[in-house]
């Protein structure tokens with residue numbers, strides 16, 4: 001079931017569903033090339049793609065290289081700014097952001113977040129630790145950031161199962 005921290009805008013949700021299903025379909029290709037099982041994209045309000053990146057923790061040997069952190073860095077580089085707040089950008093990601101990425105999103109000036117698989121299911125399926133995230137829907141709302149979650153969740157869960165079943169590394173198990 002779709003969850004949100006505001007009033008659901010059906011047009012935005014429809015567009016987000018199309019984008020996230022597209023990301024989930026592309027994600028298997030990134031997994032085969034050695035990426036972690038998460039893919040993110042940043043779009044402007046007219047629907048132009050600004051940046052798209054996958055998780056690269058293992059293949060670039062950096063624990064911070066989550067899909068969301070990578071895509072924020074790429075978007076800021078593409079637009080030549082460290083503050084995206086005046087661009088009214090939305091971030092789309094195949095699974096719910098972890099505790100690090102919530103911080104990264106807040107400091108970037110991204111205005112909306114749309115995600116696929118909720119963290120609880122990511123943890124159950126893969127064993128990745130997503131960290132602690134107290135009441136982030138409300139905290140983001142206070143800061144003017146819209147959130148929609150659980151978009152095309154079943155399709156995303158299937159891709160995560162594929163990652164695990166292929167015997168890929170879970171690099172941040174709970175510890």
Ligand SMILES: [Zn+2]
Pocket residue numbers: 066067068097098099100101102
């Ligand atoms: Zn993350």
